[in-house]
Amino acid sequence: MAGVELLSDQGYRVDGRRASELRRVQCRLGVLGQADGSALLQLGNTRALAVVSGPHEIRGSKSKALHDRAVVNCQYSMATFSTAERKRRPHGDRKSIEMSLHLRQTFETAILTQLFPRSQIDIFVQILKSDGGNYCVCVNAATMALVDAGIPLQDYVCACSVGFVDETPLVDVCYAEEAAGGPVMAVALLPRSEQVAFLSLDSRLHEDHLSGVMKAATVACRDLHAVLSRIVKETLQEATAGE
Amino acid sequence: MGAPKLDSPSEGCVEFFVNCSANASLKFEGRGGDELATMITNALHRAFNNSSCVPRQNMCIVPGQHCWILYVDVLILEYGGNMLDTASLAVKAALHDTRIPKVEVSKNEEGISEIELSDNPFDCTQLDTTNVPCFVTLNKIGKQFVVDATPEEEACCLAKLLLALRSDGTLTAFLKEGTSSLDPESIFEMVQVGQRVGKEMHFALDDSLTKQENLTCKDKIGFLG
Numbered sequence: 113m114a115g116v117e118l119l120s121d122q123g124y125r126v127d128g129r130r131a132s133e134l135r136r137v138q139c140r141l142g143v144l145g146q147a148d149g150s151a152l153l154q155l156g157n158t159r160a161l162a163v164v165s166g167p168h169e170i171r172g173s174k175s176k177a178l179h180d181r182a183v184v185n186c187q188y189s190m191a192t193f194s195t196a197e198r199k200r201r202p203h204g205d206r207k208s209i210e211m212s213l214h215l216r217q218t219f220e221t222a223i224l225t226q227l228f229p230r231s232q233i234d235i236f237v238q239i240l241k242s243d244g245g246n247y248c249v250c251v252n253a254a255t256m257a258l259v260d261a262g263i264p265l266q267d268y269v270c271a272c273s274v275g276f277v278d279e280t281p282l283v284d285v286c287y288a289e290e291a292a293g294g295p296v297m298a299v300a301l302l303p304r305s306e307q308v309a310f311l312s313l314d315s316r317l318h319e320d321h322l323s324g325v326m327k328a329a330t331v332a333c334r335d336l337h338a339v340l341s342r343i344v345k346e347t348l349q350e351a352t353a354g355e
Numbered sequence: 356m357g358a359p360k361l362d363s364p365s366e367g368c369v370e371f372f373v374n375c376s377a378n379a380s381l382k383f384e385g386r387g388g389d390e391l392a393t394m395i396t397n398a399l400h401r402a403f404n405n406s407s408c409v410p411r412q413n414m415c416i417v418p419g420q421h422c423w424i425l426y427v428d429v430l431i432l433e434y435g436g437n438m439l440d441t442a443s444l445a446v447k448a449a450l451h452d453t454r455i456p457k458v459e460v461s462k463n464e465e466g467i468s469e470i471e472l473s474d475n476p477f478d479c480t481q482l483d484t485t486n487v488p489c490f491v492t493l494n495k496i497g498k499q500f501v502v503d504a505t506p507e508e509e510a511c512c513l514a515k516l517l518l519a520l521r522s523d524g525t526l527t528a529f530l531k532e533g534t535s536s537l538d539p540e541s542i543f544e545m546v547q548v549g550q551r552v553g554k555e556m557h558f559a560l561d562d563s564l565t566k567q568e569n570l571t572c573k574d575k576i577g578f579l580g
Contacts, residue, residue: 144432145433146380146433146435147378161378163377163378165381171381187384189374189376189377191428192374192428193428193430198426198428202374202376202430234377234381234384236377236378238376238378238432
C-alpha cells in the first residue's frame with residue numbers, strides 16, 4: 113500500500129486508535145415522532161438515520177405478499193452531502209441497490225417474520241455523513257430502529273467491518289483505511305447465538321488469516337452489542353421514569 | 356468550482372436539489388417523493404432566479420471561465436406539513452453558514468489565468484444573506500386562509516398561494532397552486548398577510564442565527580444534542 117501508513121510501529125492507526133478499538137458509538141432512539149420506530153446512530157464520523165414502519169398491510173401489488181411470513185422491504189440512500197465529493201443521486205444507483213439487498217437479507221434472518229404473515233415491514237436507512245463502514249452503521253441503526261418499533265427479533269444484529277493490515281486485523285475501519293484498498297470484511301452477527309447473519313469480503317485475504325479476522329469481528333460485534341443494549345436500557349429507563 | 360453559464364458569464368451559479376427521503380413519509384418511497392421534490396426545487400429556483408437574492412457577482416472568479424457553483428441540497432427527513440416554507444428557511448440558514456474561500460487569480464506568460472487558494476482555511480468570506488427570500492405559503496380553506504398548515508390542513512385546502520419574500524417584504528416569486536380558483540380581491544389580502552408573516556419569519560430566523568453564532572460548540576443544537 114503506497115503512501116499512508118495504516119498501522120504505525122507503535123500499533124496506532126491513522127485516526128489514533130488501537131487495532132481492536134471501535135469508534136465512539138452514539139445513538140438516540142425515537143428521533144422522528146411520526147414513524148413507528150426510528151434511530152439515529154453515529155459511529156465515529158459515520159452517521160445514519162434508520163426509520164422502520166410496520167408491520168402493515170402490503171402496499172402496491174398484493175401479489176408480493178407471502179402467506180407464511182412478512183415481507184421485509186429495505187431502502188438505502190445516501191444524502192448528496194454525505195461524502196466529501198458531492199453525490200449526484202441519493203438512491204437508485206447500483207451500489208445503493210446492492211446495499212438495500214444486503215440489508216434485506218440481513219434482517220430477514222433476524223426478524224421473526226413468521227409472526228406476521230401477509231404483512232410488510234419497511235426499513236429505510238439514510239446515510240447522513242459517511243466515513244467508512246456504511247453497511248455496518250446502517251445495520252446497527254436499523255436494529256435500534258426495529259427495537260424502537262417493538263418488532264420481535266431473534267437477537268440484536270450487530271455489524272462491524274474488519275480490515276487486515278500487516279498481519280493485524282483492524283476493527284471498524286474508517287474511510288481512509290477502506291479507501292487504501294486492502295481486504296475489508298463486513299460481518300453482521302447475532303451476538304447471543306454467535307450466528308452470522310451476513311458476511312462479505314472485498315479484495316483478497318489469505319485463508320490462513322480468515323479465522324483471525326473472523327475472531328476480531330466477533331469480539332467487535334459483541335462489544336457493540338454491549339453498547340447498544342446499554343443504550344436501549346438507558347432509553348427505556350428514562351422513558352419509564354418520566355411517566 | 357466550475358464554468359459559469361453562457362448567458363451570465365460574470366456570475367456564479369446556485370443549483371438546487373431537493374430529496375424527499377422515504378424516511379419522511381411512506382408515500383415518498385421509491386419515486387413517490389419526486390413530485391414534491393421537483394415542486395420545491397422549481398419554486399426555490401424561481402425565487403432565487405434574480406441576481407439580487409444571492410450576491411452572485413461576488414461568486415465569479417474569472418469571467419466566462421471560472422466561478423463558484425453553490426449546490427444547495429435539501430434533504431427532507433420528516434414530513435409535517437408546510438414543506439416549502441421549512442425548506443426555504445433551512446436554505447437561508449445554510450447559506451448564512453456558507454463560507455466561500457478567498458482565491459487569487461494571476462495570469463501566467465501565456466495569458467492563462469491561474470487560481471491560487473489561500474493556505475489559511477479561515478481566510479474566507481461569509482455569504483450575504485440579507486436579500487435571501489423565504490417562502491410563505493397561504494392555504495385557502497373554505498373562505499379563510501391559513502399560514503403554516505399542518506398535513507391535515509393541507510389535505511383539505513383547495514388552493515395555495517406561494518410567496519417568496521425578502522426580509523424587507525419584497526416579493527421575488529409568486530405562484531398559485533391547487534385546483535380551486537382565487538378571487539383577485541382575496542389575493543391582495545393574502546399578499547398583505549403574507550408580507551407581514553414573512554417579515555416576522557425573517558426576523559425570527561435572523562435572531563436565532565445570531566444567537567447560534569454566539570454559542571460555543573458544546574451547546575449547539577444537534578440530533579444527538
